[in-house]
Amino acid sequence: MPQSGGNRLVNLWSRRANRAILATCLVGLAVVSLCTTVWFLAVHNGTLRAERDLTDRLTTTQRAVESEIERFRYLPSVVGEDGRIRDHLLGIGTSNQANSYLQAVRDMSGADEVYLLDTGGLTLAASNWDEPGSFVGNNYSFRPYFSDAMRDGAGRYYAVGVTTGKPGYFLAARVSGPDGPLGVVVAKVDMAPIEVTWSKAGELTGIADQIGIVFLSGRQDWKYRPLDALTPAALATLDAERRYDGIGVPAKQPIVGRPLLSGASLVLDDPSGALLASTVQIEPDGWTLFSALPLAPVYEEARLVTGIAGLAGLLASAIVLVLRQRRQFTRMKLEQNAVLERRVGERTEALHHEIEERKRTEAQLRDMQENLIHAAKLAALGRMSAAIVHEVSQPLSALENTLAASGLHADNKALPEVKRNLVSARDLVRRMQRTVKHLRTFASRKDAGALQPVDLAGVLDAACEIVSPRAREIGVLLERDSVEAPAVLGNGPRLEQAFINLILNAVDAAGTGEQRQVGIGAGIDGDNAVVAISDTGPGMPKEVRDRLFEPFFTTKTSGGGLGLGLSITRTILEEFGGSVCFASAPGGGTVTRVMLPLHLASRQAVAS
Ligand code: ADP
Numbered sequence: 169m170p171q172s173g174g175n176r177l178v179n180l181w182s183r184r185a186n187r188a189i190l191a192t193c194l195v196g197l198a199v200v201s202l203c204t205t206v207w208f209l210a211v212h213n214g215t216l217r218a219e220r221d222l223t224d225r226l227t228t229t230q231r232a233v234e235s236e237i238e239r240f241r242y243l244p245s246v247v248g249e250d251g252r253i254r255d256h257l258l259g260i261g262t263s264n265q266a267n268s269y270l271q272a273v274r275d276m277s278g279a280d281e282v283y284l285l286d287t288g289g290l291t292l293a294a295s296n297w298d299e300p301g302s303f304v305g306n307n308y309s310f311r312p313y314f315s316d317a318m319r320d321g322a323g324r325y326y327a328v329g330v331t332t333g334k335p336g337y338f339l340a341a342r343v344s345g346p347d348g349p350l351g352v353v354v355a356k357v358d359m360a361p362i363e364v365t366w367s368k369a370g371e372l373t374g375i376a377d378q379i380g381i382v383f384l385s386g387r388q389d390w391k392y393r394p395l396d397a398l399t400p401a402a403l404a405t406l407d408a409e410r411r412y413d414g415i416g417v418p419a420k421q422p423i424v425g426r427p428l429l430s431g432a433s434l435v436l437d438d439p440s441g442a443l444l445a446s447t448v449q450i451e452p453d454g455w456t457l458f459s460a461l462p463l464a465p466v467y468e469e470a471r472l473v474t475g476i477a478g479l480a481g482l483l484a485s486a487i488v489l490v491l492r493q494r495r496q497f498t499r500m501k502l503e504q505n506a507v508l509e510r511r512v513g514e515r516t517e518a519l520h521h522e523i524e525e526r527k528r529t530e531a532q533l534r535d536m537q538e539n540l541i542h543a544a545k546l547a548a549l550g551r552m553s554a555a556i557v558h559e560v561s562q563p564l565s566a567l568e569n570t571l572a573a574s575g576l577h578a579d580n581k582a583l584p585e586v587k588r589n590l591v592s593a594r595d596l597v598r599r600m601q602r603t604v605k606h607l608r609t610f611a612s613r614k615d616a617g618a619l620q621p622v623d624l625a626g627v628l629d630a631a632c633e634i635v636s637p638r639a640r641e642i643g644v645l646l647e648r649d650s651v652e653a654p655a656v657l658g659n660g661p662r663l664e665q666a667f668i669n670l671i672l673n674a675v676d677a678a679g680t681g682e683q684r685q686v687g688i689g690a691g692i693d694g695d696n697a698v699v700a701i702s703d704t705g706p707g708m709p710k711e712v713r714d715r716l717f718e719p720f721f722t723t724k725t726s727g728g729g730l731g732l733g734l735s736i737t738r739t740i741l742e743e744f745g746g747s748v749c750f751a752s753a754p755g756g757g758t759v760t761r762v763m764l765p766l767h768l769a770s771r772q773a774v775a776s
Pocket residue numbers: 669673674677703705706707708712716721722723724728729730731732733734735758760
């Protein structure tokens with residue numbers, strides 16, 4: 169079924185709306201995908217960067233820790249070579265000398281304490297010999313650094329001091345004599361400054377021992393906590409070596425809680441947020457350097473980048489959508505205009521056809537009207553034919569008589585009589601010519617033509633002349649007022665036909681009355697000329713008056729009337745802006761009143 173222009177537009181709109189919804193969904197999907205991708209990329213890149221930073225930090229810290237220990241590496245062996253120490257071990261020297269020496273070494277080297285053990289682990293001399301909590305007299309044979317030094321010549325060990333309760337790194341070196349080991353020199357190094365540095369720098373760094381317990385850390389809550397859950401063997405070692413005496417390490421929560429691979433990073437769930445952690449081994453102690461970086465900045469940056477990407481995506485999509493919509497809007501307006509133009513074109517064509525059709529119908533109507541008028545004329549002529557024949561035959565026989573008399577007068581050579589007869593014969597011929605001329609003019613077809621000034625008196629005279637034979641025939645006296653009638657606007661022959669119809673009707677009506685008289689008068693009423701035709705007929709009953717102008721309505725049953733006279737008369741008068749109406753005359757009969765607009769010149773003449 170063909171769609172109307174309106175439906176097409178509605179469909180167009182709904183299709184566009186669906187497409188706009190789809191486009192918006194696609195844009196939304198694209199922006200979400202973009203944000204997701206950017207988020208993962210940003211997190212990935214940030215994590216990689218954090219891993220690199222972490223590795224750098226671990227390397228730097230590893231170097232710092234190693235160099236700190238290295239500083240004291242040879243201190244015990246150097247001290248063990250000193251004569252005062254050896255003498256004291258051999259029982260030659262005094263303990264005072266050894267104590268003073270060790271005190272001087274401590275103060276100059278920066279070590280925490282330096283002390284001397286005999287082969288049984290008993291402290292013979294110490295740098296803190298004269299201080300409270302002095303090591304002198306204590307036995308440290310249970311410490312691994314002692315047994316390692318006795319066995320291998322050197323030992324190193326980190327522990328919380330059993331005597332002082334202070335943590336420290338113990339470096340030990342065996343002192344050997346010609347007959348075997350004499351004793352062990354131990355230097356205790358305080359590593360707290362490293363811890364302070366980390367803490368001040370806010371570094372999340374720590375060092376765990378061989379069994380995984382953090383003994384140094386920039387974060388205090390990590391200290392003395394295991395990285396992973398401690399194994400039974402580790403617990404046994406801890407107990408045997410009294411490494412972190414009195415701290416209660418086994419009860420503490422592991423920091424990581426899963427095995428750590430050196431160099432590999434992992435993400436920790438910390439109360440402060442996610443942390444990226446990594447480790448590196450510090451040899452030869454088998455320590456684990458553990459460091460972590462908060463991932464919050466990485467997520468923060470990722471959020472920022474994702475937000476910017478999302479906004480940029482939305483902005484780009486909005487620009488694309490706006491441009492697309494503008495293009496669609498323009499296209500739609502063009503389509504709308506095209507539809508409207510097409511509809512206007514169709515309507516114009518339809519109107520054109522209608523106008524053509526109307527013109528054709530009007531032309532047909534005009535033709536029909538002309539034919540009807542002509543038919544009415546012929547009908548009127550038919551009605552008057554007997555009278556016309558009489559009108560022509562009477563002068564013809566008079567002419568014959570006149571001409572016969574002229575012949576006789578010619579035979580008698582009575583020239584003046586002949587002349588008189590000829591003059592009267594010519595009069596008769598002229599009379600016949602006039603009648604024939606009127607009839608010919610009346611019967612001929614003539615179009616309405618243009619409006620022109622028409623002498624109303626002439627029109628009325630001609631009409632009376634044509635109707636008068638009929639009036640004479642039926643014994644009706646036709647009285648024409650001599651009042652001068654003005655000029656009106658119209659067409660002479662048409663007006664003549666209208667008045668012939670009206671006068672003829674009046675004559676016909678008067679012919680059935682007692683008095684048989686028709687009066688024709690003319691005058692002026694305002695801007696109009698008025699013609700009154702009064703007859704002495706029987707008047708008009710109401711049912712006749714109601715149907716007067718109906719085509720083919722006639723009361724003339726004898727076949728004399730066509731019933732077209734009045735309808736044609738009214739058409740003719742209205743054509744010239746005039747009208748006709750009927751009224752009953754006071755003494756019986758009918759008065760027919762015709763109004764016709766005056767010609768301008770007549771109006772001015774009347775006004776002056
Ligand atoms: P027709 O003369 O052929 O009958 P008309 O249209 O001229 O047709 O007249 C219609 C009828 O109007 C006439 O038949 C007649 O009955 C009536 N009529 C017209 N003029 C008069 C008049 N002056 N007096 C009485 N009746 C009239």
